[in-house]
Amino acid sequence: MAIAHDHIQQRAIMRVHSAYRFVLATALFIALMFGPAKSTLGASAPQIFGFVVSGYAVFALGLMLRHYFTKGSYSPTQLFFEFFIDIGAIMFMSYCSGSADSGLPLLLIVSISAASITLPSQLSLAIAALATISAISEVAAHTLYEQVSAQQFIVAGITGTAYFSAAIAIRYLSARIVKTQQLAERRRTDIEKLSAINQRIVERMQTGIIVMSRTGHIKLINDAAQELLDIPTAEADQDQYAPAVLIEMAKEGVNHSRIIAVGPQHLDVHVNMTNLEAQDHSDCLLYIENISKIAQRAQNLKLASLGRFTASIAHEIRNPLSAISHAAQLLGESPNLDASDSRFTEIIQNHALRMNAIIKNILELSRGRTSQPERFSLGDWLDAFASDWRPTERHEYTINIEKLDETDTIKVDRSQLNQIISNIAENAVRHGAAAQGTAELHFRCSTLARSGAVILDIIDNGDGIASEDIDKIFEPFFTTQAQGNGLGLYLCRELCLANQIHIYYHRTAHQESCFRLQFSHPDRGTLPE
Template identity: 80%
Template sequence: MAIAPDHIQQRAIMRVYSAYRFALAGAFFVALIFGPAKSTLGTSAPQLFAVVASAYAIFALGLLVRHYFMTGRYSPTQLFFEFFVDIGAIIFMSYCSGSADSGLPLLLIVSISAASITLSSQLSLAIAALATITAISEVTVHTLYERVGTQQFIVAGITGMAYFSAAIAIRYLSARIVKTQQLAERRRTDIEKLSAINQRIVQRMQTGIIVMSQTGHIKLINAAAQELLDIRPALPDQDQYAPAVLIEMAKEGINHSRIIAAGPQHLEVHVNMTNLEAHDHSDCLLYIENISKITQRAQNLKLASLGRFTASIAHEIRNPLSAISHAAQLLAESPNLDSSDTRFADIIQSHALRMNDIIKNILELSRGRTPQPQRFAISEWLQDFIDNWQPTEHCGLSMSLEKQSEFDIVNVDRSQLSQIISNIADNGARHGAAEHGKAELLFRCHSSPRSGAVILDIIDNGAGIKPEDEDKIFEPFFTTQSQGNGLGLYLCRELCLANQIHIYYQRTTLAQSCFRLQFSHPDRGNLLD
């Protein structure tokens, strides 16, 4: 099957050929004016040669300008006409030279070659046939006037064979080149599509991907890695470098992994590094995974074990504890007790209730109910929470909601979210009232500047957590209060893990006490995505 050359390739070839045509016509014109008197050019019909050479030079100049400024497609008729004029002009000038040794007909091989590249097979062979006919016709006219011998017909025939051979050979090579170019273009398009698909896959992966040099210069990074490591996107003309801990990993060895605390939230991520090549100075490929899902699976196993353990002892503990509490209550109502004995009875009852609360919280953890996530606007939900919620201890309380982002959609379990926020709000109200006599709670709803995921800050006016205790507040049974059981924030963290919420404590820019809940993206379901 014949393969048509691309129009861009046609334009490039015709521009080169038009420059050649103008140089050839200019050479004829200069030779006519400044050439030696005994030159073979135009010896038979000098006036006709001058007219043809001048007209051909003007024709070549016009086509040179046209080809260099034309941007549209060529029509086969237009190109055929140009090559036809080339054949006619050269044969006329060969006839006017009157000598069989002028060699001008051989110049047509260049024109035939250009026609074979830019025209179809039929038209290129037609150009070769016309060139052959004109060459034989020239010899015939010279023979009629006895200017040359009849043996020149053999030379004309051989020249015609050269025309056809050049046309066929160039056409074959041109078709092969065009076919190869088209194949290369298809391969380039396929590679570009695959590259775009791979880039999209890499960018949408929940696993962070980084390709960097040994010095930490980042060459490729996806959105997940930027979010997990808190790396801001670099400007087009700005270099981007990895955190120092990753650069240290790159210098330590070829293949190893480590769990690091990334970003200002100190999120635990697992980094697996490998060199792209065998030598020590090659680029590094890093896979960065948020281990919250691994932690969640481990937590599920832990809760399952805790559930079996709790179920086996809850009955044994609660029955005697209930008896102790009931007996203490009856004892406190006895009229025969003095004030000190009544105080001891109250202490027994208070600690019995505290133990009962501990067992209740452990049972809630052990049940490990699977979250039932729902999509909803958290700002509307928070407004309902503010209108209906009351702290466990009666105190002056002021609550307000501040919405800083239009996007506030989350995908979590409503009841478990209510448990989380109730526990944090209750702690904040108690500490705020203890510090200032009146508690103030601010719920600030905004979104991540990069991913758009919702962030909720719960700010209170309490004294806050001491810096040395910030890493311990989510541990079970850790408490700074004499009446606390140390399971409230631990329960909050476990429920957050179950709902793909990242919870941590921080101070605001005004040094206010703040618990931050960073929700997963409602569409992608990836923590911090």
């Protein structure tokens, strides 16, 4: 019966057996020295018994110290020698006791059992055979100087049978236990691997995952959920709690979904909650999805529809508009016009140009191709943008670029990003120059410490947007300027949606006008907040 012997298991068993061996030898020595005068122990040869039990106690102490204080694997030869000494010492003491009534041979069952667990099958049966031979030999030795009944040979034979029975039974049980242990170890390894894979999948999922109690205590959360809900990473000894709106959902105790606004920028996310168990008080499993991806798909459908519509009307509007503009230009060059008529032709030309700009912006929206994202450094891209870009209107301006972190990798469409920044910078220069005479643009590039996602602040020195108009600035055709068409920021937002960029307007701590772009994570494709 083959069995794999584990070094740690062998060491544990031998430590226990060495302690048992030392306790047994000490107990026999004490019984010999302080026991009753008519004791069976050492009855035939008490001096030899004392010498053997003393040597056996010293031998047991040495082995116990070795097993407890040394490390290393055991060889079968070393273990066989230990059990062989056990058999010789106990059988010699049994012989010195001069009677089968001492019961000392039965003590070998413990050693045989230990040998069956720690030794290979052939050697463990050899130990049982040696013990049986010793038991019969001890009875035979008594026949040399005294009359021995046949019953003692029968008892020796029964004892030998007990030895073999114990060896075989312990060997079988040990094999079953080891096999079960190995199976459990394989299952444990498989479960650990599966758990590690599941944990890796959950961590890398673009959908946020949260397992929490009804009171909001978070038991499991992945990176995407932390970023979407703006939940800071807790220390090892600290508990994490979900936002209040999620706790309210959990207290309702039903499986449902809801779109909620989270974070200081009120980012819309879709939360789907389900109970882990049938009980209402069980933990909750929440799937949190950034609906910007849904908005992106809707945006693609909307752009396709808008493209078909604008393609059909562009020719019908642009040709007459071009004729009107050209006629007004020719009329304005006539020497027969007075000042008031020249003013009218100028108005016609200005509004023709304005209508042409509106059509141009709508065509840019309708022709919006699928974004082609690529990874690149935002800081390097800003340096190139600042050196190449010029505003359409001739205003004095300066551009300052501040890079707060070395890691600034983003994954967006370069041309669409150029269009977004150009539109915002165009507005910033115009308003900054109107308010201060010279426009000042400040690009500040930084990285969120928790998620590694990049944010870009575009700060200008203009008067900024009135608080009552902030919610409207990204609506189409909304403008506060007499000559504006209200499509520039709308176009920026649509392009941001196509690239999973969250754009919003806010005032800085110094009340400066600022547009913030929060880029999606370059690896997971989720918005940072």
